[in-house]
Amino acid sequence: MDLTLKIWRQKNATDRGGILTYKVTGVSPDSSFFEMLDMLNQQLIEGNQEPVAFDHDCREGICGTCSLFINGRPHGPKRGITTCQLHMRSFSNGDTIYIEPWRARAFPVIKDLIVDRGAFDKIIQAGGYVSVNTGGIPDANAIPVPKFNAERSMDAAACIGCGACVASCANASAMLFVSAKIAQFDYLPQGKVETTRRVQAMVQAMDALGFGNCSNMYACEAECPKEISIANIALMNRNFLKAKVCAEKEG
Amino acid sequence: MNNRLLKFASIGKKVTMGLAGLFLILFLLVHLGINLTLIRNDEGEWFRAASGFMGSNYLVKVFEIVLGAALLLHMILGVILWFENRMSRPVRYFRTNRSDTSFLSKYMFHTGVVIAVFLVIHFINFYFVKLGIVDPPPGVDTHDFYTMARLLFTNPVYSAIYIVALILMGFHLNHSFQSAFQTLGLNHNRYYTLIKRMALVYAVVVAAGFILIPVFYLIKY
Amino acid sequence: MSFPFNAKIPAGPLAEKWTRYRGEAKLVSPANKRKLDIIVVGTGLAGASAAASLGELGYNVKAFCYQDSPRRAHSIAAQGGINAAKNYPNDGDSIHRLFFDTIKGGDYRSREGNVYRLAEVSNQIIDQCVAQGIPFARTYGGLLDNRSFGGAQVSRTFYARGQTGQQLLLGAYGALSRQIHLGSVKLYPRRDMLNLVMENGKARGIITRNLVTGEIERHTAHAVVLATGGYGNVYYLSTNAMGSNITPAWQAYRKGALFANPCFTQIHPTCIPVHGDFQSKLTLMSESLRNDGRIWVPKKQEDAEKLRKKQITPADIPAEDRDYYLERRYPAFGNLVPRDVASRAAKERCDAGFGVGTGLAVYLDFEESLKRLGKEVIEERYGNLFQMYEQITGENPYTTPMMIYPAVHYTMGGLWVDYELMTNIPGLYAIGEVNFSDHGANRLGASALMQGLADGYFILPYTIGNYLAAEIHTPRMTTKEPSFDQAAAETEARLNRIMQIQGKQSVDKLHKKLGHIMWEYVGMGRNEAGLRKALEELPKLKEEFWADIKVPGTLHEFNPEIEKAGRLIDFIELGELIARDALLRAESCGGHFREEMQTSDGEAKRDDEHFTHVSAWQFNEETEPVLLREDLVFEAVELKQRIYK
CATH class of the missing domain: 3.90.700.10 (Succinate dehydrogenase/fumarate reductase flavoprotein, catalytic domain)
Incomplete structure (x- = not known):
């Protein structure tokens, strides 16, 4: 396959950046998208040019490191996968492919296609955990959990924190990411204990970091590589309202 | 209750906007009910009675203020959120975002603006007349809304504007109805399909119901 | 030569060793913990759980990872599950059986004391993870579900769909995030540890490169914990993440830490x-x-x-x-x-x-x-x-x-550690896959997660106190001392040297060559001729690296190529050590299969008489690495040929 690539190049955070055009030839349809970019970088290095910087690590769709906004969609044209799972057989010979970094105020570009998603870590730090220390805990089977709840919790917990929800959202909102963590814990008795506190703290952190608001367009759900449901957002809203309206004020 | 947070939190704003929206959605049903009397062959007898009641009842007057506040709140929050959302992506994508979304949801703000413009026209034609800010059309009594409506609906240009505005309002309503439930956290797998269907039915009934009136008048006169 | 280091296995019957150790280990008072700094490199299961637990105890922890977030460490890719001797299915499991299966699975090349302790704490791990809100698979009765895994005849594997590693890591990441929020842990993402700093023979700090700015940074501590994972990428193609590397452990090795059983790699x-x-x-x-x-x-x-x-x-x-x-x-x-x-x-x-x-x-x-x-x-x-x-x-x-x-x-080999998970360098610890301790010559499925979390949650937090109790009077170092200057200079010199080559071959190209040599001659089936060939080829490859590598860009910016180049040269050196170790270990055991050593029906043939030991290699700048042997003593189990027929 021969392809034309239009890639966002930006030297560093302060550089203005722009789209540059590259050609790659002889790409195997069996190779992954990143293997195609590896080929391009090999070419660039041999031609004394700087290779394209992009985030990637596990290359099996679970670490959430990879990003890329490909032809107007996060993680490319296919549903339910990350960019590293995207294979070139999803494209045709002669295609022009636009490759851009995630765009959001909360995700500033570091270089080329790499953005800083530290904002997600900050949201988790605000409350995305169960506050237990190591040790001194009851037996694992002490509290039964309905299978259904465990499954729903797992559905939400499948989030890999890649940021595709933010990238795809017209408002760069992080609601799907935040709600997935809140739902994971809310479905389990161990996590539910803290829902009231957690949901307020995490939403507050989310707002402070400059993400947009949810306008229920559901692009996040459609583009999420783990297909996290927007029902989690409703669950978060419900819990947020409960915390603000029904729960007694703490402290 | 932490008022400060509720006021400023993104979800707080959305919820307020959604509640105001739901209130407007309810009001539209009342409005539609009254308007539909226009298509009775009674030379406006029922319509005059209904608008007379709406114009004189004290409870309705209180309700009017609440309604105005809800509308204003809904619009102001809509503009604030839109502005914030624009701010949250200072550098746009080079290639347009083609992420899968429902078509209508993308244009909520745009349809909202169209509705707002239409409302201004609507207010000039009716509400401001009632308040005495605008003079009624020559030869028509200040409280004779039936004649005013009939004059407008028999005007093809006005009717065309009216119909287009209401189709767009239908789009706005379809998304906003289910959207409000999602925002209020009432989206369950148990109710999800039901709410979506209700949204569609509501939007079609309201838009079609209002549109029926100019169509009726254009055909009849 | 007798083995010069003490593995510090506590005395007493196997089942009482850990209890006894905990009863006797020295403690650090809360007020003193605040004065002690610990560096944890790597934020996978072992690193994140250790950093979080140490933070909870009150130490000042600095956590480092090369990824943009601790949550991305490659533990996340573990799919199948985590073992524990809970015996919930009532199918005859016990701590002793898990211990025995692990020893046998490792082909009798691990320490009884360490493995028994691992089996012992396995149950606590499950309790801990459930308390953290990890959505393990459950039965309709609401209790935890189990499945079976290779090398065991009981169902002892707990799982969260095919994403167990992800869920356990996110649990540890949550605990870590909580400590970051509380201020007891400071996080340094996108950092490569490039050197170990020693003072008076003790590990006292590290040199890192900020991957975003390229800046060389200095960090001090009273103890350094390496939780940097395995070295599977020495084969180029592996199931490891692209960034997984041996550099931190290799730099420690070059500073004197022993590297044990490098030839034990798992296919x-x-x-x-x-x-x-x-x-x-x-x-x-x-x-x-x-x-x-x-x-x-x-x-x-x-x-x-x-x-x-x-x-x-x-x-x-x-x-x-x-x-x-x-x-x-x-x-x-x-x-x-x-x-x-x-x-x-x-x-x-x-x-x-x-x-x-x-x-x-x-x-x-x-x-x-x-x-x-x-x-x-x-x-x-x-x-x-x-x-x-x-x-x-x-x-x-x-x-x-x-x-x-x-x-x-997976790589079973790694830095040599004693019972306390401390390397032979005082104050330098190695936990998780980067150490050699628990899996012998072969690791059983669902045991890596168990070991990583055991080390991080339940072992290191006890054993590190035993060392730090004596360090409470050691003042914090500044980063301006000569030992830091020297280590930073070493690192900068090495990076500059790589940048100055400007040869013809990209890092990936040379890495593929390394992978080819390793897979061909030091892969699944090994023999003397092949290993000798590898030992000829690898030094040549090393020369090729220093003569012909090409790294574009500069040192003072985000430059993935320089990161990869530094990792590659360490892999090449490690490859040589693996081949050397594989050549000397003229027996087949676990993942190490010497074609000369097999039974008539093609099964691995161990040589217990000559090889019931840990091969610990010591770096020597002038000569070849020196082999030190730690004999393995088996008291509770009898050495047998592994039969799964």
Whole structure:
């Protein structure tokens, strides 16, 4: 396959950046998208040019490191996968492919296609955990959990924190990411204990970091590589309202 | 209750906007009910009675203020959120975002603006007349809304504007109805399909119901 | 020469050693903990759990990772599950049995004391993880579900769909995030540890490169904990993440830490086969698939050939012409034999000409399970794995059997540590995959997660106190002392040297060459001639690196090529050590298979008389590395040939 690539190049955070055009030839349809970019970088290095910087690590769709906004969609044209799972057989010979970094105020570009998603870590730090220390805990089977709840919790917990929800959202909102963590814990008795506190703290952190608001367009759900449901957002809203309206004020 | 947070939190704003929206959605049903009397062959007898009641009842007057506040709140929050959302992506994508979304949801703000413009026209034609800010059309009594409506609906240009505005309002309503439930956290797998269907039915009934009136008048006169 | 370091195994009966140790270990008072700094490098299961637990105890912790977030460490990719001796299914499991299975699975090349402790704390790990809100699989009664894994005849594996590693890591990441929020842990993401700083013979700090700015940074501490994972990427193609590297451990080795059993590498039997030269990475299909999938190749070579030419499909081969070779050779364990056994059996069939696909693949077939259990059950158990397979290969495993082949996966070898998980450098600890301690010559499935979390949550927090109790009077160092200047200068000199070469070959190109040598001569089946060949080739490759590597850009910016180049040179040096170790260990055990040493029916033949020891290598700048042997003493178990028939 021969392809034309239009890639966002930006030297560093302060550089203005722009789209540059590259050609790659002889790409195997069996190779992954990143293997195609590896080929391009090999070419660039041999031609004394700087290779394209992009985030990637596990290359099996679970670490959430990879990003890329490909032809107007996060993680490319296919549903339910990350960019590293995207294979070139999803494209045709002669295609022009636009490759851009995630765009959001909360995700500033570091270089080329790499953005800083530290904002997600900050949201988790605000409350995305169960506050237990190591040790001194009851037996694992002490509290039964309905299978259904465990499954729903797992559905939400499948989030890999890649940021595709933010990238795809017209408002760069992080609601799907935040709600997935809140739902994971809310479905389990161990996590539910803290829902009231957690949901307020995490939403507050989310707002402070400059993400947009949810306008229920559901692009996040459609583009999420783990297909996290927007029902989690409703669950978060419900819990947020409960915390603000029904729960007694703490402290 | 932490008022400060509720006021400023993104979800707080959305919820307020959604509640105001739901209130407007309810009001539209009342409005539609009254308007539909226009298509009775009674030379406006029922319509005059209904608008007379709406114009004189004290409870309705209180309700009017609440309604105005809800509308204003809904619009102001809509503009604030839109502005914030624009701010949250200072550098746009080079290639347009083609992420899968429902078509209508993308244009909520745009349809909202169209509705707002239409409302201004609507207010000039009716509400401001009632308040005495605008003079009624020559030869028509200040409280004779039936004649005013009939004059407008028999005007093809006005009717065309009216119909287009209401189709767009239908789009706005379809998304906003289910959207409000999602925002209020009432989206369950148990109710999800039901709410979506209700949204569609509501939007079609309201838009079609209002549109029926100019169509009726254009055909009849 | 007798082994010069003390493994510090507590005295007493096996089952009491850990209790006794905890009872006697020195403690640090809360007020003093605040004065002590600990550096933790790596934020996988071991690193994140250790950093979080140490933070909870009140130490000042600095956590480092090369990824942009601690949550991305490669522990996240572990699929199948985590073992524990809970015996919830009531099928006869116990701490002793888990201990025994692990020792036997490791082919009797690990320490009894360490392994017993691992089995002992395994149950607490499950309790801890459940308390953290990890959504483990459950039964309709609401209790935890178990499944079975290779090398065990009981169901002791706890799991969260095919994403157990992800869920456990996110649990540890949550605990870590909580400590960051509380201020007891400071996080340094996108940092490569490039050097170890020593003062008075003790580990006192590290030198890192800020991957975003390129700045060389100095960090001090009273103890340094390495939790940097394994070195599978020495083979270029492996199931490891692209960034997984040995550099922190290798720099520690160059500073005097012993590197133990480097030749013990694990080849995982169920990976998606290699499909082309451009390939950058191999994808694992969880071992749990072997619970319900049956492995086979055609009985007739001509069928295999037709399959390779795509003249027929697997469905065309009738049951009687299929060779379920694992069930045939190992009736007792069948498809659930340990990984090393399953891998070698696949290689044996493919080498004999029965391979399918490219010739280097065997079938993993779900036809029968789909019939027996229905698509829904299979989907619930393995849905995401099937999806992943289809994504990569373009084939649907519900309708046609999967193709699999062994690939490098885990490395049992690593930094030598004593019972306290401290290396021979005082104050330098190694936990998780980067140490050598618990898996001997082969690791059982679902034990890596167990070991990482055991080390991080329940072992290191106790043992590190025993060392730090004596350090409470040691003042904090500044980063301006000569030891830091020297270490930083070393690192800068090395980076500058690499940048100045400006040769012709990219890092990836040379890395592929390294991978080729390693897989060819130091891979699944090893022999003396091949290993000698590797020992000839690797020094040449090292020269090639220093003469011809090409790194574009500068040091003072985000530059992935310089990161990779630094890692590669350490891998090349490590490759040599692996080959050396493999050559000297003239026996077959676990993942280390010497073709000269096999029984008449092709099973691994150990040589307990000469090799019941840990081979710990000591770096020497002038001469070749020095081999030190720590003898393994077995009191509770009897050394036997591993039989899974």
